Amino acid sequence: MxxxxxxxxxxxxxxxxxxxxxxxxxxxxxxxxxxxxxxxxxxxxxxxxxxxxxxxxxxxxxxxxxxxxxxxxxxxxxxxxxxxxxxxxxxxxxxxxxxxxxxxxxxxxxxxxxxxxxxxxxxxxxxxxxxxxxxxxxxxxxxxxxxxxxxxxxxxxxxxxxxxxxxxxxxxxxxxxxxxxxxxxxxxKLKRDGDRIAVKSLGPADNDPSSITGGYILKIDKTSGGDLGLQKPLEYYADNWADDATYREEFSFRSRYDITGQPLSFEPYGPPYHANQYLETYFLYEYPDAEDVSAEQKAYIQDYIHQFETALLEDDFSTELRTYTDYIDLSSFVDYFLINELCRNVDAYRLSTYMHKDRGEKLKMGPVWDLNIGYDTGDRIPWDDWVINYNQYVSSDAWMMPFWWTRLLEDPVFRQAVKERWAELRGGVLSTTALLDLVDQTASYLVSNGGIARNYTRWDIGGQINYDGAIRSLKNFLELRSQWMDGEINAF
Structure with missing residues (x-):
């Protein structure tokens, strides 16, 4: 009581x-x-x-x-x-x-x-x-x-x-x-800005050894009409599924490794949904965008990602030596892992995935983005398993889980960092009380001001929407999910 x-x-x-x-x-x-x-x-x-x-x-x-x-x-x-x-x-x-x-x-x-x-x-x-x-x-x-x-x-x-x-x-x-x-x-909108993703400005002429190190924003995601330079009638976009998977060299680059960490042996930029596309991970140039990024900058950031991936694959986790941490800000990877796992964001890591690298600094994950098929309705992944194990449950998706995250979770250094950070967060902003209070406060604001009633009058799907039930389901999920994560992470 x-x-x-x-x-x-x-x-x-x-x-x-x-x-x-x-x-x-x-x-x-x-x-x-x-x-x-x-x-x-x-x-x-x-x-x-x-x-x-x-x-x-x-x-x-x-x-x-x-x-x-x-x-x-x-x-x-x-x-x-x-x-x-x-x-x-x-x-x-x-x-x-x-x-x-x-x-x-x-x-x-x-x-x-x-x-x-x-x-x-x-x-x-x-x-x-x-x-x-x-x-x-x-x-x-x-x-x-x-x-x-x-x-x-x-x-x-x-x-x-x-x-x-x-x-x-x-x-x-x-x-x-x-x-x-x-x-x-x-x-x-996520973009480079001192108050948003705060990496330094990088112009096409900034190709000297110091300037070329940043800032960059990359994204793992589907392609879109904007990437492809399309100017189509509105009705075209109702059925343009191929545009989601049409990667081109001018605005993207491919990892040299497949989703299991093996070197890729076939050429990149194949037709959308080709038979081996599920093995590929593409990075989109978000900043500088495809029109502004120089050839030298493309070569730099592609090589940086490749060096990180190679180090991650080759490091011997039975020893104390780590080289992959020379390339990434480990704490940002830990926080990105924890927020997406807590929210069971089934798009995380493989879609709507942002990362950035500032000048002279290491690669950082984030910001978090696009959580609309997560939480209690993210049913591609069981509520009691890691989202990073997506590939165990889905085999036919054109966008599969990159090898980064399962490999990281094999590392005792990464696991210990996750364990320490989770304990800190569960004692504060991610405590069960804090999670449930935030849901209740938000729901109370929307309901008491009539927004929920007006929204579902406008978007009537032919049956009564049980909003209270939806809130209970979300709260129940967050409580169960966070408790499951307690058990898993405390055992690291």
Whole structure:
């Protein structure tokens, strides 16, 4: 009973702190000198909701996958307009775009001339690139992925609580051209920035021995229309599965080892979904991007990754000598492993996987990204096994688990680092109480402000959504998963 009362107290305090943060956010007027009207009429009645309400007006122009079209964004809190700015907007996502009726969007903040300009939203540092992320809803299949609406938000918040950068997020409600679209997560796009992925700027001419060492951002992921330079009609993207697996030398490079750590003997850049693609791991140039990265920089970062992989494979873990740690920041690999395993992120390590290397520094993993098929619904992996064992459960995926992680977990040095860090986190920000309180606070905020009811009225799949049941399932999973990890890691 004492623990229950203490938990309720934490939840109450956290909930009111969360509400205070939303209410007190200073939304700065940025790109217009016109006076802001005090109130407006929305497509749905929001009452006294504290959830920020966003309206986007495209002036009758259809949103495309590419390029972005011009629109106007307005932000309201308690029905009071607090900010407006010109934006460019486009659909985002590959698989999610094809599968979901509730689309996600990429935004750029523009000035009156249509040029990119940095804008601050809420309490986030000013930037020009933003995301409106919606959970996956398939009306035809009557299927919803992440009924809690909080998978992304929760994982990013936990990673920040661990002392790592993750995309800053805010729940919002969205209306586009007078149509209510539901609850979304407004978030930062991952990119090089002093307030985001803070690696040094690297220009095409920075090829001297010192400068060429960083900064870089790499990604293990599917390819997309943006990578391929596509300018297709919107209907093309409903069935463009081959674009997900079309790797090219100009924007990617392949590991020289297969997913088991054996040297690859066939040529890279084969056709999408060829018979041996499951053996390959490709790295995409995220920063500098494919248009800006020099040939010298490509050669440098490719060789750096190869040296790391070779050292990891060749180090004798029965001795005290390690050479692979000359190339990686071990603590970042530990934290990346722990957050993705706790959230049972089945896309982790093999998709939506970011890493970065600053000038003169080692390779770091992260930030964490894309958690929408994890937690209690990440059913490709049992709740009581490691996500890094993905290859034991799935054999036909074009994107399999790279050898890095199973090899790392063979190393007593890595295992000890995991054990020490897990004990530290479980005594604080990843304690069972902290995990369950964060879920409760977030759910209370969404429910009490009417966001859940409005969202599921908009996205009705023909049956009552048991939101309380979804929250109980998520909390039960986090409690069981963290306790299972306690047993496994304490035995290291």
């Amino acid at each position: 004492k623990r229950q009362n203490r938990t309720l107290s934490f939840r109450s305090i956290g909930y009111f702190l969360l509400l205070s943060l939303v209410i007190s956010v200073g939304c700065k007027k940025t790109t217009t000198d016109d006076p802001l009207p005090e109130t407006t009429t929305f497509a749905v009645e929001t009452g006294d909701s504290e959830i920020p309400y966003l309206t986007i007006d495209t002036r009758g122009i259809q949103i495309e996958n590419e390029p972005k079209i011009s629109a106007e964004l307005k932000i309201f809190i308690r029905k009071n307009e607090v900010q407006r700015t010109p934006i460019g907007i486009e659909y985002r996502g590959s698989t999610s775009f094809r599968l979901s009726d509730k689309k996600s969007f990429g935004l750029e903040t523009w000035n009156a001339a249509g040029e990119d300009t940095d804008v601050a939203f809420f309490d986030f540092p000013a930037e020009e690139d933003w995301i409106l992320n919606g959970h996956i809803v398939s009306l035809g299949d009557r299927r919803i992925q992440d009924r809690t609406l909080m998978y992304h938000y929760l994982g990013y918040q936990l990673f920040r609580n661990m002392g790592r950068y993750a995309s800053r997020c805010r729940f919002v409600e969205l209306e586009i051209n007078g149509v209510y679209e539901g609850v979304y997560v407004f978030m930062e």
